[in-house]
Amino acid sequence: MIESVGTLYAGHIDFEKVGFDSTPANDRSYSEEQLNSVYSKAESIAKVLDSNGYDIFWMAEHHFQNEGYECIPNVLMLAVHLAHMTKNIRIGCGFNVAPMWHPLRMAEDYATAEILTNGRVVFGVGRGYHSREVESFGNPMLDSDANRELFEEQVDVIFKAFNSESFSHQGKNYVIPPQVPYRGYELKEITLVPRPTRRPVESWQPVVSASERGLSFMAKHGIKGIIGGGAAPGGRNDDVIKEWQKVQLKHGIETDLGENLCISFSLHIADSEKQAIEEARPFFEENMKMFAPLGFVGGLTDLQIDQLSKGGQFAKSANLPTLEQAVEAGGWLVGTPESITSKLLEIQDRYPGLKAINVGQVIGTPEKVIVEQLGRFGREIIPKIKA
Secondary structure (H helix, E strand, O other), X not given: OOOEEEEEEXXXXXXXXXXXXXXXXXXXXXXXXXXXXXXXXXXXXXXXHHOOXXXXXXXXXXXOOOOOOOOOOOHHHHHHHHHHHOOOOEEEEOOEEHHXXXXXXXXXXXXXXXXXXXXXXXXXXXXXXXXXHHHHOOOOOOOHHHHHHHHHHHHHHHHHHHHXXXXXEEOOOOEEOOOOEEOOEEOOOEOOOOOOOOOOOOEEEEEOXXXXXXXXXXXXXXXXXXXXXXXXXXXXXXXXXXXXXXXXXXXXXXXXXXXOXXXXXXXXXXXXXXXXXXXXXXXXXXXXXXXXXXXXXXXXXXXXXXXXXXXXXXXXXXXXXXXXXXXXXXXXXXXXXXXXXHHHHHHHHHOOOOOEEEEEOOOOOOHHHHXXXXXXXXXXXHHHHHO
């Protein structure tokens, strides 16, 4: 049964125009004032969630995006601020990108945020997908195997730090602590100060490739998974959810189908199906402009991606996926409050262990629309699905 409803805001500004007929993604560039507007936008979203029955507000860590798409570099710092502005919601890191951090610094910063907010910040970690971000911090992204190897060692270190009063670690990328003299003795172990007060730490990770190795690593550490939303494709849910149940069982975790998962949906509500589709289409197109060149729209050819990058008639004639297809596939909830409620109740029946969902607006959606949509979902749909 669905017990938790959240949303994801990756940190996009309000654009002057969105969709295929607007500025190509790589040609967008904005002033400091415009880029910094994401903080007041995050405040507005947090307030509407807090007063409309939501449980969690997820935000994403990204860097160097003068194009205005994902402009929040420090989720933990913003999470502390938003927790002090609200009363009810938790603030989720969706996700801190481990290969852009030293693992001990991430562990310390999360523990500090958890203490300062009395447990209202939720830990989330991912491998990243922007080469410009991860490689600029001196770590691999183009080499996927090296990226995964580094990520897995970092998470191992983080959980040692969370769960041990003192610890040491020797791996390919980290030797912690270094064997150095310290105040008259030889250093052998260190202690994370502070440590999270709520242990084991509730932890989340995106499910993107859903590889056996990735899912097994999550189960090993008791990490929960988020499917869909943001860059992660929402398709193949049935296969992925069934495989996740099998992998958890191999690690001794017995679950109902959908347990320890959150499924994310892109949302647009209107008074008719036709109106909802028409209103959501430019946001769907802008989101595709951003993510398709990064490999998150499956099945596209190089030519289609090139035409999409040019925009306008090039994109319109490229035979790209449509919003109607996304609605049919189940990743987008577009329609009336009644039709969306019905779909969510069907999903709840299909996955009896599912306790968490995210709904929200994709990159490109202006603040006014986000606030209106989330408010309406909270008032008209959340009471029905939580009942």
